[in-house]
Amino acid sequence: GAVVSQHPSWVICKSGTSVKIECRSLDFQATTMFWYRQFPKQSLMLMATSNEGSKATYEQGVEKDKFLINHASLTLSTLTVTSAHPEDSSFYICSARNPGNQPQHFGDGTRLSIL
């Protein structure tokens, strides 16, 4: 149980393109999902907390207009990287929390490469 699916797993696109990443909790309802970014050989850095039915909470230094987060249902959160540039190339990972429980369950991650 507690499976989180993330799609796509790999994206290569041109600079200026917007990219949408989906994070789904398959067998539980997740009122809260988290989005992380991981650059090569670095740790996971929390970008934002996604709450179902309300606006996401962004960490300091993360541009909310560039990284659009939508959590319209209890099983789906999306992250859209708008007008992506090469410096946005990274590994993006979502996680979901089963209410009342730890730990968070991670998706498989999305490798984003902007040319």
Added chain:
Amino acid sequence: GENVEQHPSTLSVQEGDSAVIKCTYSDSASNYFPWYKQELGKRPQLIIDIRSNVGEKKDQRIAVTLNKTAKHFSLHITETQPEDSAVYFCAAVTNDYKLSFGAGTTVTVRA
């Protein structure tokens, strides 16, 4: 916010020896401390966790200790095997459920 420091950044051990990774945290409100193993290009996998009301927990070759007073916790891997080679992250969680990760330790087990 929470600040988690992790040492060492790299660790090379002979197969069969033990590996120890240490972390400290800053927020005394942190109450949950998971450890993750991450292989290249993969998701972090939870390997063990400990809550603030427990001082030690063991699962086969893996153990974690927590010292709340000193705000530090450690991961111990005994009888290391080549498949233990990976990057390990400690993390701390406060009541807002946010994970604050350490910088990671690259563990290499030499056969």
